[in-house]
Structures are given as structure tokens and as C-alpha cells.
Amino acid sequence: MKKKVVLTGDRPTGPLHLGHYVGSLANRVYLQDVYKQYVLIADMQALTDNYEHPDKVRQNVLEVVLDYLAVGLDPKKTTFFIQSQIPQIAELAVIYLNLVTINRLRRNPTVKNEIAQKGYGENVTAGFLMYPVHQAADITIVKGSVIPVGADQLPMIEQTNEIVRSFNHIYHTDILVESEPLISSTPRLPGIDGGEKMGKSLGNAIFLSDSSDVIVKKVMSMYTDPNHVHVNDPGKVEGNVVFTYLDIFDQNKDEVQELKEQYQRGGLGDVKLKKRLIEVLESFLLPIRLRREEFAKDKAEVMKILFDGSAQTVQVASETMREVHAVMKLDYFD
Amino acid sequence: MKKKVVLTGDRPTGPLHLGHYVGSLANRVYLQDVYKQYVLIADMQALTDNYEHPDKVRQNVLEVVLDYLAVGLDPKKTTFFIQSQIPQIAELAVIYLNLVTINRLRRNPTVKNEIAQKGYGENVTAGFLMYPVHQAADITIVKGSVIPVGADQLPMIEQTNEIVRSFNHIYHTDILVESEPLISSTPRLPGIDGGEKMGKSLGNAIFLSDSSDVIVKKVMSMYTDPNHVHVNDPGKVEGNVVFTYLDIFDQNKDEVQELKEQYQRGGLGDVKLKKRLIEVLESFLLPIRLRREEFAKDKAEVMKILFDGSAQTVQVASETMREVHAVMKLDYFD
Numbered sequence: 001m002k003k004k005v006v007l008t009g010d011r012p013t014g015p016l017h018l019g020h021y022v023g024s025l026a027n028r029v030y031l032q033d034v035y036k037q038y039v040l041i042a043d044m045q046a047l048t049d050n051y052e053h054p055d056k057v058r059q060n061v062l063e064v065v066l067d068y069l070a071v072g073l074d075p076k077k078t079t080f081f082i083q084s085q086i087p088q089i090a091e092l093a094v095i096y097l098n099l100v101t102i103n104r105l106r107r108n109p110t111v112k113n114e115i116a117q118k119g120y121g122e123n124v125t126a127g128f129l130m131y132p133v134h135q136a137a138d139i140t141i142v143k144g145s146v147i148p149v150g151a152d153q154l155p156m157i158e159q160t161n162e163i164v165r166s167f168n169h170i171y172h173t174d175i176l177v178e179s180e181p182l183i184s185s186t187p188r189l190p191g192i193d194g195g196e197k198m199g200k201s202l203g204n205a206i207f208l209s210d211s212s213d214v215i216v217k218k219v220m221s222m223y224t225d226p227n228h229v230h231v232n233d234p235g236k237v238e239g240n241v242v243f244t245y246l247d248i249f250d251q252n253k254d255e256v257q258e259l260k261e262q263y264q265r266g267g268l269g270d271v272k273l274k275k276r277l278i279e280v281l282e283s284f285l286l287p288i289r290l291r292r293e294e295f296a297k298d299k300a301e302v303m304k305i306l307f308d309g310s311a312q313t314v315q316v317a318s319e320t321m322r323e324v325h326a327v328m329k330l331d332y333f334d
Numbered sequence: 335m336k337k338k339v340v341l342t343g344d345r346p347t348g349p350l351h352l353g354h355y356v357g358s359l360a361n362r363v364y365l366q367d368v369y370k371q372y373v374l375i376a377d378m379q380a381l382t383d384n385y386e387h388p389d390k391v392r393q394n395v396l397e398v399v400l401d402y403l404a405v406g407l408d409p410k411k412t413t414f415f416i417q418s419q420i421p422q423i424a425e426l427a428v429i430y431l432n433l434v435t436i437n438r439l440r441r442n443p444t445v446k447n448e449i450a451q452k453g454y455g456e457n458v459t460a461g462f463l464m465y466p467v468h469q470a471a472d473i474t475i476v477k478g479s480v481i482p483v484g485a486d487q488l489p490m491i492e493q494t495n496e497i498v499r500s501f502n503h504i505y506h507t508d509i510l511v512e513s514e515p516l517i518s519s520t521p522r523l524p525g526i527d528g529g530e531k532m533g534k535s536l537g538n539a540i541f542l543s544d545s546s547d548v549i550v551k552k553v554m555s556m557y558t559d560p561n562h563v564h565v566n567d568p569g570k571v572e573g574n575v576v577f578t579y580l581d582i583f584d585q586n587k588d589e590v591q592e593l594k595e596q597y598q599r600g601g602l603g604d605v606k607l608k609k610r611l612i613e614v615l616e617s618f619l620l621p622i623r624l625r626r627e628e629f630a631k632d633k634a635e636v637m638k639i640l641f642d643g644s645a646q647t648v649q650v651a652s653e654t655m656r657e658v659h660a661v662m663k664l665d666y667f668d
Contacts, residue, residue, distance in 0.1 A: 054662045058663035058666075094461070098381060123435050170385060329389055330392070332416060
């Protein structure tokens, strides 16, 4: 039996951070041994709201792939591809646009929220409103059937499957496959400021590529318990970001438990606690940083990985388009 | 100096008729000697409102190209291409979608009218609303600079040029060229029922491929002057479709003038008049019909013309996309 196809991806708008690792990258490193895995670098989607900053997008393509390689995604097991290099995605997206009404796109809760957040109001571009359709093309061009997502991304899978059903129904075929969401069970990693979400644009992230010095600085500024002023004051563990991180990254669960109890009783200072987290994060991030530096030495080799992955994807995508054209009677010259 | 590039096209939703000839095809036969001419068979655009009838679109691609060849469009001078076979058009359209707001698309007067006419209301598809963007991609992918249009199509050229200026401005380039409309000076050919416009879906058209018998039947049913009952009644020339057609297709202007006077005085019967028009149309359409039948004998050869034209267009389109990708910094592997 053919392996299921898993697709994930990132918008190359900045380097990846610990939040990406916990929420997605760790899972991808696992999934590459289970499924046929594609990882999409969504440069075209990044341009939908960065169209005036193509340099930024370009530069971050390299940063993002270095992050992938650094955490252990293996080009022998995972196919990396750059969205803009697969013309078949645009072809398929344009076909899908006929199967979706503008009103349906406007009702997409994820897009609706983003339009509100970004303050686009009535000036939303066609490209932005249509990005779920573009995503449906990303997924279906490689026949992705398992899509790891956060709960907030479920409307995207729903839109994709609606399009798949509609296409298959109209053209009396089953060439397109519906995809099932694989919802992450990992709790979201908070920002170092205690904010619910770590985000590159929120200024509260620890990047996979951060140096030791930067990690020290960021952990020392981390949100703990604002009422825990003196070492002997009892402190709160819940909402204390240092403990949240220790829970995730510290292998020694018993010691963390002891530290929590001591902190709650009073007698454990923030500085001591943070020094432990610095050590823990440093031992986690050091090998990642070293691998990253190693790969960064030979950028031509990294670009070759992207080139090869994109070329492989073009082959698969061409085959999908051949099937799509055939059922749409657009195979004039076959 | 490089020749200007002229682009026209048709949606392959039915065979072409005399209205197409008078309004556009005759001009294209002339233009192929003046400019570098592309003729687009817009199958993807036809699918935007025929997506459930791919067979109909497929079949009419062949009909339309037979009409082109029959009227004297010469594949040595004119490059014919099928829209769906040029993936670069979709790529460029998807890029353009970021440069246009949904509100701007909704304000397009041509699209607005069509949405009302077709009764789409709030259920308009994304594909239909964005078709002016797709058209902008059709035009600019071959760097079309002269676009023959009817006055009702001017908003399409305006939208194209807005996108061109916006793209060139954002990416600090001049690779895309604005296009100028070439507005037809020919009056519109009325339908045989006296309706303002001849249309394939209006049931009032004489097709270029109609047989002699069908022409006889259609001309005999033509709208003349409903008050001209007896031969000796004075008749009206204005609004009399037979005279409108004679004015256009009868080479002997003096005789037509005499007939008009006789008709207005009374003493000229509709049947006699129609027999003259039948002769005139038959002598105009016979060579077209014969050429059409000749080409239709070797469908493989006709498909080869389409294949070669599409392949040539892909080459030009790839070059345009190479330039587009370069200014957008998407030329990772060059």
C-alpha cells in the first residue's frame, strides 16, 4: 500500500523559534519516518502580505531551510519545496477559484480573524481572501492526506475538502483526495513575556538560531511571578514561563517537581531557576546551532537540497495536473 | 524596432458567426500583416461559467480554430494558443491577485453587468470575479501592447494597466508593458431577428459554418419591416436587417442604393430582396465554408497548429516569468 502523504510548511518571513519546534518541527522529525513527507516553503503566500518586501521573503527561505536541517529534518526522508517553483500550484488554484464563491471565502473564520487583526477592512486584496484556495492547491497538488494543524487552522482543511468533493463531483472522478487534520496535542509554547503565543513578530521568541549570549539575555528577562520579589517569598508556578519551559525541555522531571515545591514554599530565587533553564535550553539548542552553522557553511549545497526537492515536487505535481486536465478534457495533445 | 504585439481571443463556447467576422475576425486578418499577432483560445475563461460542461468547451476549441483558418488567419503570421496549455498565465494571475482589492474587482463595470445579467447575485464565484485579473495575465504574459476591443471592454484594459503600473512600481521595474485599446469602428451586426446584437446563445446568428440550406432558411426568416405586407406597400429601410446586411456584404453599393429607393417607394417584395442577400452571403461564405471543410479533413494537422502555437507561446511566457521572478527575487536557482 502507498504511504499516506503528509504536508506541512512555513511562511518564510523570519527564522523559526522554539514555539515552532514544540508545536510542529519535533512532530515533523517523527513523521518523516512514518509517512511520505513534504515540507512547503510558502514564499508566494508570504508575499500575499509582504509583496512590497520580496528581499525579506527571499532571505528567509534560506533561514527557514537551515532551521529545518538543523533540527533533524532529513532531505533523504522529507521533500522540501519552494511554492513559487511549482507552477502547477497556481494552475490548480486558478481552477479551484471557479468552485468557491466569494461569500464562502468571506465566511472563512480564520481569514475573517486575520483580516480583522491586520486591519485590512474593506481593502483586503483578492490574493489574501483567496489564500485558502491556494492552500487547497498546495495540499492537493501532492495529494496530501494527513495535514498536521493547530485547531485554528481547521477551517482551512474544511475548505480544502469542500473543493475536493466539489471537483470530484463535477468531473465524475476520484483523483483528488480529501485530507484529514492531525491536530497537535502539544500545548502552545508561551512567549518569554508570558504572552499566550510565541511569535516572531511579537518580540517574545527564542529562535533556534539564537546565540548563547542571546539565550542568557532572553531567559533572564523571562516572565515569572511578579509578586515573587524576595528569594524567601512564596512564588507561583502556574503561568510562570520558566516552569512552563522546564516542564517541556528539562529531562529530569523529578528535580523540576522539587523545584516547583521549593518555589511555592519560598526560598528559591528567580535567578537560580533561570540559570537552570539557561543550561537546559543551551544543551538543547547547542547541537541544533552547531548543525545549523555546519549547513550554513555550504549554502550552495542547501540550495541544491531545495532545488532537488522542488524538482521532485514538480514531477508529482505534473502528474496530478495531467490527471486534472484529463478529467477536465483539457488534455488536447495527449 | 520590435513589432508591437496584438492580442485577441475568443471563448470556445460555440462556433463563430458573421457578427464575429464583421466585429473582429476581418480586422485580425488585416492585423496579422501589421503586428506580431497572438490569438488566444480562452478555454479556462470559458470554464469559469461552463465548468460543468468541459466537453462542450473542448469540442468548441476545434470549431473555433477551424473558423479562424477558414477566414484566412494564417498560422505562419498569427500564433494561436490555448489558454490552459500556458501554465505561466495562472502563475502570473496568482501574483496579480495580490495587487488588486476585492472591492476594486467588484467595481469593474463590465463584470458588474455580467453578474447582474447572469443573475449570480451574491453567489458569484471567485473565478468569475477575478477574470479581469486573469485577462491581465493573458495580455501581459505575451507583452500585448495593442488590444482590439469593443467599447464595453475598456474597463478590462484599464484594470490590466492598473496592475501593470502597480507591479512595475512595487518591484522598481519596467518589464511589464501597458497596453492600448484599439477600438473597433465597425457598427455592430444585428441578429437576424432584428436584435441589436448577434449572439450564439441568442438564436439569431448566421454561423460561418452554416450550410447553404441553413443560410436560405435563416435569411428567409429575417426581420424586415413588419408593415411591409404587400409587394406594393412602401417599406422601411432603417432597422430592416436585410438592408443592414446588404450594406455590409454587397459589393455593388449602387444597386443596393437603387433597391433601397424602390423598397421605400413600394414595388419590391421581401422575397426578392432576401434572394439577393442569400446570393451575396452565399458567395461570401462559400469560400470560407470550403476552406473550413478542407481543414476539417485533417484534424491532426489542425491540432498540430494549436500545439505549435501553444509551444511558441510557452516559450515567450517563460521568458516573461523569468523576468517577473527575477524582480520579485524568486529566481532562487538562476
